[in-house]
Amino acid sequence: MIGVLNGFAAIWIVVGVGWLLAHAGVLRADSQQVLTGVSFFAGNPALLLVMMSTADIRRLFAWNLLVTVLATIVTGLVYLLLARLVWKPDPSQRVIGCFCAAYVNAGNMGLPIAAYVLHDVTWIAPLLLVQVGVLQPLGLAMLDAEVTRQDGRDLGFWRYLWLPFRNPMTIAVLTGLLLNLAHLAIPTVLKTPLSMLGGLAVPTMLVAFGVSLRLGPLPGKAGRTGELVGISLLKVGFHPLLALALARLMGLDHAATVAVVVLAGLPTAQNVFTHAVRYQTDIPLARDVVFITSIASIVTVAALASLV
Numbered sequence: 001m002i003g004v005l006n007g008f009a010a011i012w013i014v015v016g017v018g019w020l021l022a023h024a025g026v027l028r029a030d031s032q033q034v035l036t037g038v039s040f041f042a043g044n045p046a047l048l049l050v051m052m053s054t055a056d057i058r059r060l061f062a063w064n065l066l067v068t069v070l071a072t073i074v075t076g077l078v079y080l081l082l083a084r085l086v087w088k089p090d091p092s093q094r095v096i097g098c099f100c101a102a103y104v105n106a107g108n109m110g111l112p113i114a115a116y117v118l119h120d121v122t123w124i125a126p127l128l129l130v131q132v133g134v135l136q137p138l139g140l141a142m143l144d145a146e147v148t149r150q151d152g153r154d155l156g157f158w159r160y161l162w163l164p165f166r167n168p169m170t171i172a173v174l175t176g177l178l179l180n181l182a183h184l185a186i187p188t189v190l191k192t193p194l195s196m197l198g199g200l201a202v203p204t205m206l207v208a209f210g211v212s213l214r215l216g217p218l219p220g221k222a223g224r225t226g227e228l229v230g231i232s233l234l235k236v237g238f239h240p241l242l243a244l245a246l247a248r249l250m251g252l253d254h255a256a257t258v259a260v261v262v263l264a265g266l267p268t269a270q271n272v273f274t275h276a277v278r279y280q281t282d283i284p285l286a287r288d289v290v291f292i293t294s295i296a297s298i299v300t301v302a303a304l305a306s307l308v
Contacts, residue, residue, distance in 0.1 A: 011294065014203055018210020027211050035208035036277040043201030044271070045172035046194040048132055052176025053186055055125040064247075064256045065126040071243040071264050072130055075234055076102040087227040089282070092146045095139050096272065096282040097227065100289040101234040103131055103139075104266040113262060113301065123259040133177065136271075137170040143279045205270040208277070212287050224285060231289050236296045240265035240304055258308045265304045267293035 021027040079101040083094050106127045114124045179186065186194065243264035247257040268290045276286035 011206060014206040015210040015213070018207035019214045020210075021207070022211040022214035027207075029211075029215050032208045032211045032215075032277060035204045035211070036274045039201050039204040039208070039274055040278050041168050042197050043199075043204055044274075045168040046196075047198030047201040048128075048169055049172040049176045050186065050191065050194050050198055051128065052132075052173050053179040055128065055176075055180060057180060062126065062256070063250060064123075064252060064260050065129065067243060067246045067250060067252065067256075067260045068126050068130050068264070069134075070246055071239060071260070072102045072135065074242055075239045076135075078238065079231065079234055082230060083227075087224070087230070089227070092143055092279065092281040093285070095142050095146075096276050096286050097231060099135075099139055099272040099275065100231045100268050100286060102239065103135060103269050103272055104235075104239075104263065105269040105294075106131060106263070106266065113266065114259075118255075118259050118262065123263065127263050129177075131269075132169060132173045137173075140170070140275065143275065143281070146281075147279060202270075205274055209270055209273055209287065209290065212273070212277075212283070213291065216284060216287060228285060228288050228292070231285075232292045232296065235268055235289070235293045236265060236300045240300065244304075244308065258305065261304050261308050262301060265297060265301050267297040 018027070022031075076098045079098050080094065083089055083097055087097075089097060104127065106124055185191075240261050244257070244261045247260050252260065268286075270290055273283070273286045273290050276283045
């Protein structure tokens with residue numbers, strides 16, 4: 001468990017650096033937009049391309065993938081039902097809220113936890129496939145469509161279908177998966193700079209998050225407290241318990257059950273905050289859910305690992 005705590009500590013130290021830089025006036029509010037832009041258009045695509053090109057295909061398409069897909073979809077649908085009946089956010093806010101409830105921190109939290117709790121980092125591959133190959137492209141296409149609608153532009157059917165493939169992260173995931181399936185390696189002359197750019201992804205997201213914590217309203221002070229609490233409970237409570245029930249129902253072995261449950265219990269990804277800033281929608285909610293679930297999951301992930 002020391003490794004898990006070290007993973008959490010590393011994240012919060014980098015977030016703290018962003019907070020201190022904002023407090024000292026080195027970074028301003030507009031710096032947050034610049035940092036998330038670097039992550040969105042350069043760091044994340046490079047990181048995802050390299051990771052998907054080398055992921056274990058056997059793990060990507062194993063039975064635990066089905067549990068991951070179902071747990072993610074059902075959690076998202078529960079949020080959407082509550083959003084429609086209780087919270088009533090606008091369309092773009094619903095996308096961010098759904099991300100907050102079901103999109104887990106598979107990169108900078110999932111990798112150390114897979115290494116130190118599950119003792120095998122390839123368990124993270126199915127989760128990455130679901131999130132960056134399906135959930136993220138769909139959500140970003142919806143956000144792109146909403147931005148286009150708000151700008152008064154007409155978005156035809158074929159143009160709407162093409163939207164996911166204009167997103168740099170979607171392109172990176174699909175390219176990496178195709179290279180993997182074709183057993184083609186990324187040339188060294190490209191892999192080295194891609195790895196360098198991929199190294200920017202997590203730190204820039206975390207520093208931007210720290211800037212937001214310092215310059216934005218305190219967590220929980222931006223309103224919509226009921227939705228904030230509900231989404232946080234869905235993420236760190238409902239999502240992993242649903243994964244456990246589905247794993248038992250489908251007869252997964254012990255190792256696979258532990259993997260899907262622990263990974264479902266990870267906090268909301270910093271990527272969600274990046275998307276909120278990129279599309280200028282629901283930034284306080286995304287930031288607060290990431291903040292709350294990142295703290296709460298320290299307890300829940302440890303408890304789930306011990307329980308299962």
